[in-house]
Amino acid sequence: MTSSLNRRSLNFASVLLCACMFASGACGIILEYIQASLASMILGNSFEQWAMVIGLMLFWMGFGSLIQARIPKHRLILTFIGIETGLALAGGFSPTLTYLSYGHTAHYPLVLYAFVSLIGILIGLEIPVIIRINNDFSHELSTNLGNILSADYIGSLIGSLVYVFVLLRYFPITEAAFLTAGVNFLLALITFAYFTRKGLIAKSPLLFLVMTGVFLGLVLGYKNSRVWQVKLEQPLYDDPVVFSRTTQYQHIVITHYQPLDEVRLFLNGNLQLNSLDEERYHESLVHPAMNLIPVRKRILILGGGDGCALREVLKYKDVRQITLVDLDPAMTSLAATHPLLTRINKNSFQDSRTLVFSGEGVQPGEKTPVYVNTGSSKKGKPKIHEIARVNVMNLDADLFLSKASGFWDLIIVDLPDPSTPELSKLYSREFYAKVRRKLSLTGMAVIQATSPYFAKESFLCIGRTLEAAGFAVLPFHENVPSFGDWGWFLAWKPVQDRNEITDRAKAMTIPVSTRFITPQVFQSQLVFGKGMLETQKTEINTLLYPVLLTLYNHESWLTE
Structure with missing residues (x-):
């Protein structure tokens, strides 16, 4: 009976880790697309920027896969919680902070690519860390690798579909980032709760406070993202911004200088019309x-x-x-x-x-x-x-x-x-x-x-x-x-x-x-x-x- 219970516990842990990999695969690809979209909107030339961002992120993912070898086995679960929490913070706030740097410094490409690199490292850490954790809950290495990698690849496809058909159509890029970050944080929370209850990681008041702070930060960011976006965009334009929206196809901004009644329409930062x-x-x-x-x-x-x-x-x-x-x-x-x-x-x-x-x-x-x-006809009708x-x-x-x-x-x-x-x-x-x-x-x-x-x-x-x-x-x-x-x-x-x-x-x-x-x-x-x-x-x-x-x-x- 005890052996059966242990087997069920092991199976549930493996299923949980595969589910985490599925969700993190989806979130990872969405975060890549968000960074590439952000680079295209700010730096222009979408063809080059998508290639640069995806290539740079893959490079840093490889670097993340290398450094995971230095993580001791007894700290793997805490490391995974840290990775998901870090992705939540970096992914959620990266568009907002990049916009902020764009309006106040000439070095905004460095900020953008710094976030790309950081997110790439964290995504690169995810897969090998989960594989190593799941190794204790799987009898065969081939089964372990197959389950984890297939969950990641399938999650990437689902993430791509969600980004194209949901996030791009119905949410500004800043909100999309916070929603994706929320899923990453949820993974960290579920993992923290399950493995703490099983006694595989020690209860830590400090970690609980950190996760509470991250949760409140993400909620605050999501609720204020549209207001922040308009305020952060204002330094990019000479006149007051009266409308700002990111659609499935482009970023639309309208400015209005009331003394001259001058209206300007911008698409992806490029002037399209001046009244x-x-x-x-x-x-x-x-x-x-x-x-x-x-x-x-x-x-x-x-x-x-x-x-x-x-x-x-x-x-x-x-x-x-x-x-x-x-x-x-x-x-x-x-x-x-x-x-x-x-x-x-x-x-x-x-x-x-x-x-x-x-x-x-x-x-x-x-x-x-x-x-x-x-005008009026002879009968008085218009x-x-x-x-x-x-x-x-x-x-x-x-x-x-x-x-x-x-x-x-x-x-x-x-x-x-x-x-x-x-x-x-x-x-x-x-x-x-x-x-x-x-x-x-x-x-x-x-x-x-x-x-x-x-x-x-x-x-x-x-x-x-x-x-x-x-x-x-x-x-x-x-x-x-x-x-x-x-x-x-x-x-x-x-x-x-x-x-x-x-x-x-x-x-x-x-x-x-x-x-x-x-x-x-x-x-x-x-x-x-x-x-x-x-x-x-x-x-x-x-x-x-x-x-x-x-x-x-x-x-x-x-x-x-």
């Missing part, structure tokens, strides 16, 4: 193309989640259908509801409806016309004119073009700069070929193309890539004070002669109200200084050779 000069960008993006095409009934906007390009398109009474495709539903929802953004975009999303995705392709949901009051039917779809632009049917008279490509692999894909020859296939015969596309001054080689690479995709192109640029000299490309199928397009540009009128652009301004935008369109480079951007990513991140912004 004082955004019309220079959006009117240049929309109106030349709108007035160079002979028919403008169906318009497609790729990107443009702030609603400003949509605002300009809605000024044209002959437009009948507008589809706006932006990946992040949080961005379009914010632009449709936040009072500062709705004031800027003139409530352009007010009467839009969302498209739905099905296996057969992209199908429109209920289309709701957008109306404008054009004249109502239908402007367009507006649909908004939250989907990757590349996937949308692959699935959607039909053609558009104008495709406006208003996407963020190609600073990451996922964005560089949307500047590739393959993507532009899909844009070309969705244009009507006399249609046109307009593509935001970064700065021809600060990012000259990127600008010219985009032009070459458009030509490689079968387009004829016409570059133009304008000074936008918040960004500097900014550029775009008009692109069309070569069935239309270039001279015909330039003749239309010379005779172009703009029949709607604008705050900045005029036909004469557009004529000036077609003029580039000596050498601005010349280069020795010939590469184009493709999916398998994303040269634009390197050009933009390493050879642009006057860094060469």
